[in-house]
Amino acid sequence: MAEIETAKADVTCKSTANLIKTWNSVDVEIQKRLMQEHSEELAQVKQDKDSALRIAGSVSSRH
Numbered sequence: 712m713a714e715i716e717t718a719k720a721d722v723t724c725k726s727t728a729n730l731i732k733t734w735n736s737v738d739v740e741i742q743k744r745l746m747q748e749h750s751e752e753l754a755q756v757k758q759d760k761d762s763a764l765r766i767a768g769s770v771s772s773r774h
Contacts, residue, residue: 725731746753
């Protein structure tokens with residue numbers, strides 16, 4: 712039973728402190744910044760993936 716009470720207290724604390732929304736907001740901002748900082752690499756990854764999918768599609772349509 713102690714684990715259940717601890718879990719309830721944890722949820723109450725997180726809710727009261729607005730932890731989940733705050734954590735999510737900070738995480739989103741970090742991800743946006745990283746996406747901007749690495750936009751060229753991400754564009755290349757997308758181009759490579761699109762190319763691989765085109766090739767896979769052409770191969771599968773021939774069989």
